[in-house]
Amino acid sequence: MSVPILVVTGFLGAGKTTFINTLLQSGHGLRIAAIVNDFGSINIDATLIGTSAEGVIGLKNGCICCSLQGDMLRTLRTVMRQTPVPELIVVEASGVADPTGIIQSLMDPVIWQSARLQTVIGVVDATDAPHRMEDPLWQTQVRGSDVLLLAKGDCTTAEALSALRSRLSVAFRKTILDLSEAPSISALLELQETNRSFPRTNPVPDNRFAHAEWIHEGAIDLEEFQNVMSQLAPGLVRAKGFIRFKGQADMMLFQLSGNRATLARAEEGVDPVCRLVLIAERDKTGLDEAIGLLRRLET
Numbered sequence: 001m002s003v004p005i006l007v008v009t010g011f012l013g014a015g016k017t018t019f020i021n022t023l024l025q026s027g028h029g030l031r032i033a034a035i036v037n038d039f040g041s042i043n044i045d046a047t048l049i050g051t052s053a054e055g056v057i058g059l060k061n062g063c064i065c066c067s068l069q070g071d072m073l074r075t076l077r078t079v080m081r082q083t084p085v086p087e088l089i090v091v092e093a094s095g096v097a098d099p100t101g102i103i104q105s106l107m108d109p110v111i112w113q114s115a116r117l118q119t120v121i122g123v124v125d126a127t128d129a130p131h132r133m134e135d136p137l138w139q140t141q142v143r144g145s146d147v148l149l150l151a152k153g154d155c156t157t158a159e160a161l162s163a164l165r166s167r168l169s170v171a172f173r174k175t176i177l178d179l180s181e182a183p184s185i186s187a188l189l190e191l192q193e194t195n196r197s198f199p200r201t202n203p204v205p206d207n208r209f210a211h212a213e214w215i216h217e218g219a220i221d222l223e224e225f226q227n228v229m230s231q232l233a234p235g236l237v238r239a240k241g242f243i244r245f246k247g248q249a250d251m252m253l254f255q256l257s258g259n260r261a262t263l264a265r266a267e268e269g270v271d272p273v274c275r276l277v278l279i280a281e282r283d284k285t286g287l288d289e290a291i292g293l294l295r296r297l298e299t
């Protein structure tokens with residue numbers, strides 16, 4: 001019996017990991033393995049999903065769409081050798097990934113016999129989408145999806161959400177669900193595309209984004225960190241990581257997506273080491289200087 005695979009794609013910071021965590025914690029009673037691809041060698045998403053899934057395997061340093069395809073297929077085989085075998089596999093593509101390559105490699109007939117691609121879910125950030133629609137990577141991710149899932153509907157108005165639904169439905173003709181409707185795993189599995197086609201689009205360049213990482217074993221000052229991040233935020237597309245602040249026992253999860261930055265208490269058991277990934281459009285931001293500013297916090 002072939003194990004179904006759900007692929008979750010979507011732009012940087014769209015809400016993929018949040019959605020997968022919600023899905024995994026939804027009382028489904030299934031044995032689920034998650035394969036998580038992240039940008040950079042610090043796999044924050046694997047840590048964030050780690051507490052919810054049966055086996056979480058992070059793929060590092062690349063995106064599944066190109067350099068890591070072989071790695072993903074190897075990982076898939078490893079997952080399928082687990083006993084007991086998982087009943088569902090969820091693959092989170094990195095936010096910079098063009099899902100076409102992932103979909104094509106999962107449609108390999110040999111893989112299909114043991115694990116079959118069921119549904120490609122495209123997570124769309126409802127606050128970002130209205131300005132992102134001309135972006136070639138965003139478009140490829142949406143076109144490659146069987147179903148679109150609107151995230152962050154709580155951060156916009158009902159009117160804006162409804163207008164976005166209409167625009168998406170006219171432009172892409174996909175089933176559109178709201179994250180707030182909490183679609184069940186079985187409902188998502190039923191939305192599979194039985195006749196996948198690969199629209200001819202120009203290949204999306206895979207060197208568009210650059211990333212930098214900062215790791216620090218000690219604790220830093222909260223206010224100084226906030227000052228540095230407010231300086232850096234306008235030049236970044238995404239930042240995320242775990243931070244240890246002076247005078248605080250708990251590790252904190254920092255997230256920057258679009259113009260929203262949040263700090264929240266991290267799950268217990270997260271390594272007490274500051275580690276942050278910064279992602280920016282290549283050529284637009286001096287990531288070296290950004291890391292330099294973070295290094296100044298280490299004293």
Ligand SMILES: Nc1nc2c(ncn2[C@@H]2O[C@H](COP(=O)(O)OP(=O)(O)OP(=O)(O)O)[C@@H](O)[C@H]2O)c(=O)[nH]1
Nearest residue numbers: 011012013014015016017018095151152153255257
């Ligand atoms: N208010 C609100 N915030 C959300 C929602 N979904 C995600 N977020 C927040 O958006 C930020 C990015 O969410 P993630 O789930 O990490 O996004 P992602 O697509 O996995 O990001 P990458 O893997 O880095 O591309 C986090 O701060 C989340 O808490 C939502 O529906 N509502």
